[in-house]
Amino acid sequence: MGKAKRIKVKQSILFTKTKKDISSDEISKNAQLLMRAGFIYKEMAGVYDLLSLGLRVMNKINGIIREEINQIGGQEIFMSSLQDKTIWEKTNRWSDQIVDNWFKTKLKNKSELGLGFTHEEPLARLMKNYISSYKDLPLYIYQIQTKFRNEKRAKSGIMRAREFLMKDLYSFTSSREELDLFYEKAKQAYINIFQKCGIGKITYLTFASGGTFSKYSHEFQTISDAGEDIIYLDENRKLAVNKEVMTDEVLDDIGLNRKNLVEKKSIEVGNIFKQQARFSEPLELNFIDKDGQKKPVIMGAYGIGPGRLMGTVVEVRNDDQGIIWPKEITPYQIHLLEIFSKNKAVTAKAEEIYNTLQENGIEVLYDDRREIRAGEKFYDADLIGIPIQLILGEKNLNLGKCEIKYRDTREIVVIGIKDLLKVVQEFYQD
RNA sequence: CGGAGCGUGGCCUAGCGGCUUAGGGCGUCUGGUUUGGGACCAGAAGAUCGAGGGUUCAAAUCCCUCCGCUCCGACCA
Numbered sequence: 001m002g003k004a005k006r007i008k009v010k011q012s013i014l015f016t017k018t019k020k021d022i023s024s025d026e027i028s029k030n031a032q033l034l035m036r037a038g039f040i041y042k043e044m045a046g047v048y049d050l051l052s053l054g055l056r057v058m059n060k061i062n063g064i065i066r067e068e069i070n071q072i073g074g075q076e077i078f079m080s081s082l083q084d085k086t087i088w089e090k091t092n093r094w095s096d097q098i099v100d101n102w103f104k105t106k107l108k109n110k111s112e113l114g115l116g117f118t119h120e121e122p123l124a125r126l127m128k129n130y131i132s133s134y135k136d137l138p139l140y141i142y143q144i145q146t147k148f149r150n151e152k153r154a155k156s157g158i159m160r161a162r163e164f165l166m167k168d169l170y171s172f173t174s175s176r177e178e179l180d181l182f183y184e185k186a187k188q189a190y191i192n193i194f195q196k197c198g199i200g201k202i203t204y205l206t207f208a209s210g211g212t213f214s215k216y217s218h219e220f221q222t223i224s225d226a227g228e229d230i231i232y233l234d235e236n237r238k239l240a241v242n243k244e245v246m247t248d249e250v251l252d253d254i255g256l257n258r259k260n261l262v263e264k265k266s267i268e269v270g271n272i273f274k275q276q277a278r279f280s281e282p283l284e285l286n287f288i289d290k291d292g293q294k295k296p297v298i299m300g301a302y303g304i305g306p307g308r309l310m311g312t313v314v315e316v317r318n319d320d321q322g323i324i325w326p327k328e329i330t331p332y333q334i335h336l337l338e339i340f341s342k343n344k345a346v347t348a349k350a351e352e353i354y355n356t357l358q359e360n361g362i363e364v365l366y367d368d369r370r371e372i373r374a375g376e377k378f379y380d381a382d383l384i385g386i387p388i389q390l391i392l393g394e395k396n397l398n399l400g401k402c403e404i405k406y407r408d409t410r411e412i413v414v415i416g417i418k419d420l421l422k423v424v425q426e427f428y429q430d
Numbered sequence: 431c432g433g434a435g436c437g438u439g440g441c442c443u444a445g446c447g448g449c450u451u452a453g454g455g456c457g458u459c460u461g462g463u464u465u466g467g468g469a470c471c472a473g474a475a476g477a478u479c480g481a482g483g484g485u486u487c488a489a490a491u492c493c494c495u496c497c498g499c500u501c502c503g504a505c506c507a
Contacts, residue, residue: 020468021441025500045499099507152431152505211507340465375467393466
């Protein structure tokens with residue numbers, strides 16, 4: 001009575017289950033592991049659900065993104081998926097000949113709608129209501145929202161889906177100089193995001209096509225054989241160029257030397273580009289500058305696919321036993337494995353440790369399934385991939401000790417229970 | 431969108447005109463035993479053989495159409 005009920009995160013009641021085998025149809029490592037470990041469920045080709053564990057990872061990734069984007073002045077909104085075709089006609093992006101992966105639908109009255117694959121058009125129109133003077137600028141607006149792309153061929157598990165989450169940030173500035181300034185900030189924010197998601201060391205800033213808007217855009221490419229892109233990387237300068245745009249002229253221009261470059265397969269985890277007035281002009285998103293002149297707002301767009309990011313992390317951080325989550329985006333911080341014993345005191349002690357950890361803000365997944373043998377729990381824990389496994393067996397508990405297994409190195413250390421909290425907190429600090 | 435391959439309980443598959451009431455293994459569920467790296471025993475549930483149409487006395491099996499899945503390529507603003 002009067003005692004607040006804590007939410008129990010016990011594996012015996014977690015609705016997801018691990019699987020030894022999944023359909024041989026799923027070839028890609030990321031989807032195989034995420035499906036086997038119970039993070040996602042496949043609805044159909046290119047369409048996946050996030051289950052309890054998967055959603056926790058996704059929320060952490062999104063948290064990191066929000067933190068970094070808010071830091072550089074981003075303001076979060078959430079826009080609709082249903083799109084009015086008239087604005088897309090103004091920018092010449094409604095036609096299936098121009099944009100071939102639209103999902104289109106109709107209202108009952110037969111008028112056509114699109115399911116958004118990006119949001120420049122509706123956001124530019126929206127911003128007309130909020131931007132009229134240079135005093136209203138700059139603005140940095142972003143969202144983490146569902147996108148639909150009717151890919152002719154979904155592939156690579158969750159890496160190229162037909163429905164997926166995207167963090168899309170748009171900058172609205174009064175000049176190219178102001179855009180350039182923000183662009184550099186965004187670049188740094190992206191570097192921080194990938195760093196925190198545990199793929200910083202193998203993710204490289206890459207020159208890519210600027211499309212019709214500008215000379216180059218930048219992609220963030222993570223080295224992986226599962227990637228669809230090919231980049232040429234200067235490992236010393238940590239700079240790369242996408243194969244799509246690599247010519248001697250481009251290399252000269254960006255100051256890379258062909259003989260220092262190595263070819264790598266990579267996954268595009270982020271893309272930033274300067275759109276200039278590509279959308280503001282046709283949509284008449286203008287402002288009155290200090291000199292009294294009407295000018296188009298200068299735009300930039302900055303995308304990250306959190307789902308693809310999750311897939312990429314799994315793709316580059318796994319071993320023969322399963323996933324190895326980085327500490328920042330692990331679904332739980334500790335996987336507590338209670339080893340079966342007839343002695344009820346073991347369960348009582350495990351509960352006590354579990355409660356202590358939770359009270360200290362540690363996220364614990366408690367494998368309390370009593371009918372399951374130790375080996376099975378070990379296999380499950382390795383597959384799920386939480387960085388620290390806390391193994392509680394009767395012998396150690398009687399000595400006032402417990403075991404900690406680090407997932408990435410598979411190193412096991414025995415420590416005193418009294419030191420447990422400190423060890424865990426040290427592991428997770430910074 | 432071009433090319434290729436494949437659809438048999440949740441997964442892997444056997445059967446490829448009649449010997450099938452579609453068989454096995456894994457998993458799942460129940461009971462028991464066991465309990466430190468996916469144990470063992472007993473029992474049970476679960477499939478209109480992707481869908482529709484045809485050929486035939488007879489179709490999971492042969493033919494046609496459609497749907498779905500996977501891979502290669504193209505595409506990826």
